Amino acid sequence: MFVPCDGGGPDFEGFTLLMPAVSVGNVGQLAVDLVISTLCMPKVGYFYTDCLVPMVGNNPYATTKENSVELSINAEVYSLPSKKLVVLQIRSPFIKNKYRPFCQTLLSWVESSKCARVILLSSSHAYQRDDEQLLGTPLRYLLTPALEKAIEGHMQELKWKEMEKVAAYPGISDTEKVLHIPGGGITKLLFTESCSKGIHMAVLLKFCSEGDNIPDAFGLVNYLNEWLQLIEIRVSAVCFRVFIFYISYFHFLYWLASLWPAVTKSRPNVRYVLIKIVLGSFPPKKTNLGQRWWKL
């Protein structure tokens, strides 16, 4: 159940609820941490439940000595009314056999708080991709019918790829297809329950493996940002990558040039040959220009 930090109780009507699924690589949870810390979202309440393993620690988003001593528990709610965004962060796994009751409690809360839509950040085992999924982007989306109707062709404009269904009986029959999200935790259950209850839910997931999943979290948040535009990216990711490449390329050349004096000081012949190669011509007669080059 949702318990507000202060007696009042914030109003989430019309808000977008962003939440993670505890899934492979904890990518959803890392992505949610990134959103909360980037947008400096204040905590507004707790999701008090007997379905998650209890844990406590000091504020993971501490920026000052004062706010570093705030206690955090296993499921907390953060809100940013200016962006009509409410975020639920889950920090521990489910207690055995408790994931179904959790899904029911969560969806009841979504309905009672009148959130406009739910976005679930998740991940799936990269090693279980089929041949087609191995190519191209590792990011996928899913929309419940209610949300698909509401946002029509927006996903086509974004050129996003929908999560493929797999054969229910692989090798036997390809006709019956089912949704399969291995390593996705409660993603599939939440999605199917939302479909049947008519809840507006989107699932954004990334194929990944266990390891250092911070880059996967960045990838997933950038994916989310393409849709929600939570922050402005001044330089697009592609331009940035090209920029970095050129900087590093020229940096390499400068570094190489800096070795010139040390390497060729005692090897005037080498200098001669290299200059010849670079200038692409015979060396000029001994002139001031030539002397100047020789003294490099």
Add this chain to the structure above:
Amino acid sequence: MATFFGEVVVAPSRAGVDDEEEIEETAEDREIRRELQEKREIAAFWTPGAAGRPAEEPLPCSRFIVAVGHNAVAFLSSFILDSLCWKVVGAVKLWNEWCQTTNATSVLPTDSFCLFYQLISDPTVLLCQCSCYVAEDQQFQWLEKVFGHIRKEGLQVTILSTCPVAEYKTQESTLTLPSPFLKALKTKEFKEELCCPLLEQPNIVRDLPAAVLSYCQVWQIPAVLYQCYTDIIKLDTVTIEAFKPLLSSKSLKNLVKDVSESTKILKKLLTTVETHNNIYI
């Protein structure tokens, strides 16, 4: 996934939900699960109150001290509890794969038990010694049954627990850590001075101490948890004495017994325990 030895194992996942759980249960499976759930239910027993007050009525409480684990329990037994000033007012009985609470009336810190004591001179002071392991699916039940029996007005909670120092994350060299050492976590409403530094990020606390502190944080009860990081896993004097700074805290100050008596009791306690654990003649 293949390991270095060439064996193929299922890759561990943090997803927390096995795909096998999606398989439909038979009626027999459901029956077994139901029976196991019943067996794992915890039962709380409370003695009837004074002046004919029924046992079910919540106890007024200003201070609630909870010791979780053998060393914390032994600390309270040696420095706070005695049969003259305290009386038993309740107990929790439970069973799980790791332990079953004992029915013995006279208990040692190494036994598995969960008992509640009330200070005779001030019945609003309650103390809990919990040396049994409360499994994660039983922790919420424990909270409901214990805190459901305590009035929350003016309540302050102090929790003592221990944890292996191997779980302490720090950038400093672990060779220089002054083990055992105390670290604290407190709820927003707790305003008193702490007896030790706060637990730094990214360290976390789990199990029953975390469940109690979470409950207090959510329901705005002032509470503090003192966790002792130790490199000795069994009962020992060095770890127990690491809790000594708490004796000067506001919640324990006027409950402390004579310190020389405490040291004698501690020695006796550990001698008794060692004899039991000794497998050599």
